[in-house]
Amino acid sequence: MRIAIIGFxxxxxxxxxxxxxxxxGIRVTAVADSKSGxxxxxxxxxxxxxxxxxxxxxxxxxxxxxxxxxxxxxxxxLIEVSPTNAETAxxxxxxxxxxxxxxxxxxxSNKGPVALRYDELHTLATEHNVQFRYEATVCGAIPLxxxxxxxxxxxxxxxxxxxxxxxxxxxxxxxAEEGLTYQQALLEARELGYAEADPTYDVKGIDAAIKLxxxxxxxxxxxxxxxxxxxxxxxxxxxxxxxxxxxxxQTIRLIGEIDPANEILRVSPTxxxxxxPLVVRxxxxxxxxxxxxxxxxxxxGKGAGSSETASAIISDLxxxxxxxxxxx
Amino acid sequence: MKLEMKDSPGxxxxxxTPIRDIGGNILSVIHERDPGAGKDILDIQIMCDIPEGTLExxxxxxxxxxxxxxxxxxxxxxxxxxxxxxxxxxxxDISDTIGRxxxxxxxxxxxxxxxxxxxxxxxxxxxxxxxxxxxxxxxxLAILRDVARAKGFLIIEPLEGN
Ligand SMILES: NC(=O)c1ccc[n+]([C@@H]2O[C@H](COP(=O)([O-])OP(=O)(O)OC[C@H]3O[C@@H](n4cnc5c(N)ncnc54)[C@H](OP(=O)(O)O)[C@@H]3O)[C@@H](O)[C@H]2O)c1
Numbered sequence: 487m488r489i490a491i492i493g494f495x496x497x498x499x500x501x502x503x504x505x506x507x508x509x510x511g512i513r514v515t516a517v518a519d520s521k522s523g524x525x526x527x528x529x530x531x532x533x534x535x536x537x538x539x540x541x542x543x544x545x546x547x548x549x550x551x552x553x554x555x556x557x558x559x560x561x562x563x564l565i566e567v568s569p570t571n572a573e574t575a576x577x578x579x580x581x582x583x584x585x586x587x588x589x590x591x592x593x594x595s596n597k598g599p600v601a602l603r604y605d606e607l608h609t610l611a612t613e614h615n616v617q618f619r620y621e622a623t624v625c626g627a628i629p630l631x632x633x634x635x636x637x638x639x640x641x642x643x644x645x646x647x648x649x650x651x652x653x654x655x656x657x658x659x660x661x662a663e664e665g666l667t668y669q670q671a672l673l674e675a676r677e678l679g680y681a682e683a684d685p686t687y688d689v690k691g692i693d694a695a696i697k698l699x700x701x702x703x704x705x706x707x708x709x710x711x712x713x714x715x716x717x718x719x720x721x722x723x724x725x726x727x728x729x730x731x732x733x734x735x736q737t738i739r740l741i742g743e744i745d746p747a748n749e750i751l752r753v754s755p756t757x758x759x760x761x762x763p764l765v766v767r768x769x770x771x772x773x774x775x776x777x778x779x780x781x782x783x784x785x786x787g788k789g790a791g792s793s794e795t796a797s798a799i800i801s802d803l804x805x806x807x808x809x810x811x812x813x814x
Numbered sequence: 815m816k817l818e819m820k821d822s823p824g825x826x827x828x829x830x831t832p833i834r835d836i837g838g839n840i841l842s843v844i845h846e847r848d849p850g851a852g853k854d855i856l857d858i859q860i861m862c863d864i865p866e867g868t869l870e871x872x873x874x875x876x877x878x879x880x881x882x883x884x885x886x887x888x889x890x891x892x893x894x895x896x897x898x899x900x901x902x903x904x905x906x907d908i909s910d911t912i913g914r915x916x917x918x919x920x921x922x923x924x925x926x927x928x929x930x931x932x933x934x935x936x937x938x939x940x941x942x943x944x945x946x947x948x949x950x951x952x953x954x955l956a957i958l959r960d961v962a963r964a965k966g967f968l969i970i971e972p973l974e975g976n
Contacts, residue, residue: 733940
């Protein structure tokens with residue numbers, strides 16, 4: 487199976503490293519970052535590309551564009567791992583449309599296109615008899631989509647709720663365990679690389695809300711957008727509030743919840759007993775699926791990181807290969 | 815509930831023990847000597863708050879102590895829900911906020927613990943609302959949410975359905 491990787495940052499390089507380290511039968515035939523690209527239909531020397539990126543900051547030649555790669559016939563699956571744009575989903579949306587229309591499978595970790603255009607992309611994939619997969623967009627390494635799609639196939643899902651943002655969970659954990667103020671915990675998260683220089687997306691609950699929008703569309707087919715989510719972030723949570731919860735063996739976590747029957751679609755700081763399975767520590771994510779047959783299922787795992795996100799992408803790739811005929 | 819027991823010194827205490835054993839809380843006790851029933855029999859009416867599902871063990875606890883349970887009154891559910899409020903609670907008139915719940919007639923603010931922050935920082939408080947039914951608790955919480963929106967404070971609620 488031949489893949490083209492668009493975006494060669496933390497996730498793109500993570501995927502490349504797995505392919506170098508493991509003999510999975512996957513060949514990388516094209517890569518691109520924001521300034522350059524490389525194509526070789528017989529397979530790139532991916533270890534050399536990784537080295538080049540590390541030493542020069544670019545992965546290929548400035549003469550080769552993403553567009554050249556996508557319109558080429560050098561690949562079977564497009565791995566779209568460029569930055570998320572929550573407003574327009576571009577340029578990733580355009581890349582994905584083009585690849586699907588050309589009859590290529592697409593695997594992405596990019597939340598923008600799935601949150602904004604799931605219906606269109608899903609339909610496009612079906613029309614061209616290819617797969618469009620996005621396991622990595624929600625809860626990083628946790629196999630949430632696979633669990634819903636095959637693990638508990640046949641169940642009716644009534645409600646989904648959990649911890650969808652590792653940065654917020656880290657901050658709240660530190661406030662609870664060390665009595666830090668919000669500002670102190672945020673500073674610490676930044677120093678450790680868990681929070682961006684501009685943490686707005688995470689701490690205001692927007693990132694978690696985008697993931698809920700993806701789940702609402704994918705799991706229930708309800709066409710919701712970011713504007714439909716009731717969002718309260720963690721930036722107003724005081725250490726005194728957490729201390730009050732602790733008095734009763736409870737704590738506060740940022741919980742995202744979808745309960746279509748009760749018209750609930752919200753992200754908000756929530757009080758939970760400390761013994762609750764969703765009270766996970768540090769940057770972990772956790773999600774509970776409420777079903778009719780299986781009861782409740784809670785999955786816990788790493789929500790981000792290079793090899794963790796690559797894990798979700800690789801599993802999508804192998805699913806396509808093993809369930810949709812090998813094309814190499 | 816209405817109880818009947820021997821009127822001898824120290825007997826009243828034996829009513830308290832079974833209630834304490836199941837983790838209950840006595841709200842009121844009325845006792846009177848029933849003139850028709852002989853002078854060594856004491857009638858007691860007791861109102862207490864007990865954890866869910868402990869009524870049966872309580873009744874058998876009385877029996878083993880020789881206390882006769884004459885009548886068990888209407889068992890009423892007591893629902894409590896604690897929320898945390900963050901904001902300028904005092905400057906937005908906390909007593910008015912409490913009054914909005916208490917004036918409903920179906921729910922009341924049972925407890926309020928407040929933590930004083932530094933000047934200009936928002937304060938945090940834990941408010942426990944009490945009512946007879948889940949439905950009324952939810953009605954009261956809906957009022958509190960409206961008040962919070964209007965007064966601009968944050969309300970953190972427990973995860974439901976757990
Ligand atoms: N990191 C995680 O743990 C994680 C987890 C789940 C989902 N995601 C999602 O996965 C995607 C990638 O994340 P990341 O952490 O790898 O980001 P990143 O480290 O910032 O890397 C982004 C890569 O995309 C390239 N790029 C930027 N603009 C581009 C364009 N217009 N066309 C092609 N490539 C472009 C960048 O090029 P340069 O190298 O030239 O700058 C860089 O190589 C994002 O959508 C993110 O939201 C990430």
